[in-house]
Amino acid sequence: MESVSIVLFLLLAVVVSGAVARMLPFGIPTPLVQIMLGGAIGMFTSHRVELNPELFLFLFLPPLLFLDGWRIPKDELFKDLSTVVELALGLVLLTVVGMAFLINWMIPAMPLAVAFALAAVVSPTDPIAVSAIAARVPIPKRMMHILEGESLLNDASGLVCLRFAVAAALTGTFSAGAAALDFLWVAGAGLAIGVGVTLAATRAKAWVSGRWGEDTGSQILVSLLIPFGSYLLAEHVHASGILAAVSAGVTMAYAEISRQALAATRMRRNSVWDMIQFTLNGIIFVLLGEQIPGIVESADRTVAATGHTQPWWLAVYVLAIVAGLAILRFLWVWASLKLTILRKGRQVVGVQTPDFRLIAATSVAGVRGAITLAGVLTLPLTLSDGTPFPARDLAIFLAAGVIVVSLVLASVLLPLLLKGLAMPPEPARQAEEDAARIAAAEAAIRAIERHQHELAESHGEADIFAEAGGQVMDLYRERIDGLSDRNPGEVRASDRLLRDFRLVGLRAERAALEQLVRGRSVSSDLARKLTRELDLSEARFGSSGHA
Template sequence: METVSIVLVLLLAVVVSAAIARMLPVAVPAPLVQIALGAVIGLGVKLKVELDPELFLLLFLPPLLFLDGWRIPKDELLKDLSTVAELALGLVLLTVVGVGFFIHWMIPAMPLAVAFALAAVVSPTDPIAVSAIASRVSIPKRMMHILEGESLLNDASGLVCLRFAIAAALTGTFSPSAAALSFLWVAAGGIVVGVVVTLAVTRAKAWVSNRFGEETGSQILISLLIPFGSYLLAEHLHCSGILAAVAAGVTMSFAEISRQALATTRMRRNSVWDTIQFAANGIIFVLLGEQLPDIIAHAGETVRLSGHVEPWWLIVYVLAITLSLALLRFLWVWASFRLTLFRRRNDGTPPRKIAKRLLAAMSFAGVRGAITLAGVLTLPLTLNDGTPFPARDLAIFLAAGVIIVSLLAASIALPLLLHGLTMPSEPSKQVEEDRARVAAAKAAIREVERVQHALADGRGDADVYASAGTRIMDTYRERIERRTKRGEAAAQARRDGRIERDLRLAALGAERDEIFRIARDREIGSETAKKLIREIDLAEARHRV
């Protein structure tokens, strides 16, 4: 009963904190409000949440990482893949090593392996927090795509590094050669498991649906189980469950193109996943606030072991770590952009000057969020011999402090830096969208003609079918004409009567098939395909009511 009460209180706190964040006259990120409300709950309510690190990791990380991999724009990610990889892999390794040694030098009471673990959990960034901060300022789309791609990859790389750091802390030994071999198995095995599980599940689901029909609730439940299944199987095989969840999400987006679901299923599933993302992210920050008073009390004891007594040393440590992260990120972003310009100069592309505001905005956009907090809360409670894990509370406090300070700094600096900031212009997607709409309309006309003749064959009311089919096909012909001229979309024809409804559903199905086909052939990008499929799903849902 107490567990149920705790869950309900946490969910209520997430809802209330989101409402408070919208009511405030200034733009305050919702995570900060959630942390504050969680602290109020921890101090004023007799509510104590005992966090099991392994259970916490299993409940929160797989679905969040799976959803990130599922929804990230793949074409935009591939466009800036080199920049994303430099930020997500090179910067993470530099952060783990550089900041890890810095933390150990600054806080001798924290063992080197624990310092590396702390550096690993503060290396991932959170684009959701950045988009919340920049909600009142227009953020360049290409910059947001880079941040999303970086976050997806550095979540995985940072948490894999955390795994090795924890193993070193538990065993007291670390072999670079053994770690390199283990990393290959952990990374490759996790990716393979995620891909195989997702493909196997989606194929089996498609086989059953094609033969026995589709039930929306079951389809949604299956999508919820895929990240957990991938994670647990990978961990059972001693691979990375984190990478398995990410790989499962990325594979899911490609599997969706080949194996369709009903429009109702896609719409309801999107709503369910939006709710899960909102609730999971919110609960993580509320839990941080609830745990903060105890974390501060225990962290003070560790600080005294390092020769300091005053509690303000904790603030000094947080600021020092945050500044070191910002400095490393600024230098790496500058070097990455310079390398990108150098490559383009060799390709014959005219060089562009790097805007200082762009460098500063990319640096401040390295906000730490839910993944950092979820990762640090998974630190073991004890070592293998049963003794308490060294400096665990201090590590959690420092990670929480970095999250808060980075959110505050970004909420102040980003709106100023993003105002009027422009990035290199991108080609318009209107031509691509028009081409896809025309192709879908032609496929719809062919399908209406086929179904019209099939339904009217041998019946006395052929004129009714012909009239209904003509009205629908005229709508699509008008769309083709207007889209060819890049004009406004054609007004939808009137939808009345059973015959017209059947023909429209057939046409919409043909449209969807055509969009999936040209998306598989990479004639259009994933974002354009997603937009058009959603429009078709909404139209089909209206006709099926």
């Protein structure tokens, strides 16, 4: 029962954090509110969470990384792939090496292998925290796509580096050649397993659905099992479960194109995954806050491991690590953008040097979050001979401090840097969208005409089918005429008006239905059905500019 109570407390804290974050007038990001609520749970309740590192890693990381790979915009990722790879791989390696030697130099009592492990866990960034911070000052789309792509890849690269660092700490030896070969197996096999598991699972469920029909609940459950199955299989063959989960998510996006699920399945599945993402990210930050009181209580023992006696030395180390991370990121981002401009300058005339604020904002946006906490908590409790893992509490304290300080700094600096900041202009996508809508409408008209003829030939009542099909085809022809004959500005203005009027009508329908329900003039089943139809219509017209 105690475990159940702890889980309920954590879930309640996640729910309350969202409301509290919206109530606070200063725009405090939700992750910081969740950390504070977690700290309150740790300080004022008797509940304590004893985290099993392997179980923690298995429960939280595979679904989050799978969903990141599934939902990240692929075209935008490939457009800036060189920049993303430079940040996600080059910057991670520079961070791991540079920060490891800095930490080992500052804290000689921390072995170099443990310093490499700490540097590896603080190298990945967290776009969820950045999104929460920038909720009131939207991040430019292209910049957000770069940050998302970087986070997707540097999660894997940072945690793979952590794996080698922990292995070196446990064995006391490290061979660069053996590590390179091991990395090829860990990365290659992990990627291949993620792709293979996803393709096998999606093809199997498509075959079953094609022969015996589709069950929405089973389809959703399969999507939930894929990241865990990929992770477990990869770890079983000593490959990277993290990379397996990432590649499974990326493959899922392409597999869904050729094996479409029912619309109801997709809608419900998206809702389930939204809930899972919100819950897992929230619980991770609440757990971080819940662990802080215990970490602070052992501050005296922790600071003793550094060779000092005053606890404020821990704050000095945290600030030094944050400063080192910021400087390395700023220099790398500046160099990366300069190289990109030099490459494009040979092909495109008029390429401009990026604004200093753009470089600074991209640097500040490197917030540490859920992955850093998940990674540092996976440090083993003991070495191979049973002795305690050296400086484990210190590493956890420093990682937790880096997360909190980076969140606070970003919440203060990022809105200031992003205010009025414009990314380099991108080509308009409206023409591409209009062409796709016209092609879809024309295909619908052709399909309706064929269906009319088939029904007329089989039933012989051509007028009825012609009238019904004609009404639907008129709607598609109006869409084609509107997108073809008028300029894009007029189309968008007209569509906005149509959407506004449609939403007014839908809200009136909802109010009337509520009156009927209160008066018990309709049954509960009919009320649920009509409410769902209104919800779908309002979601459609509320999120799209095209009626």
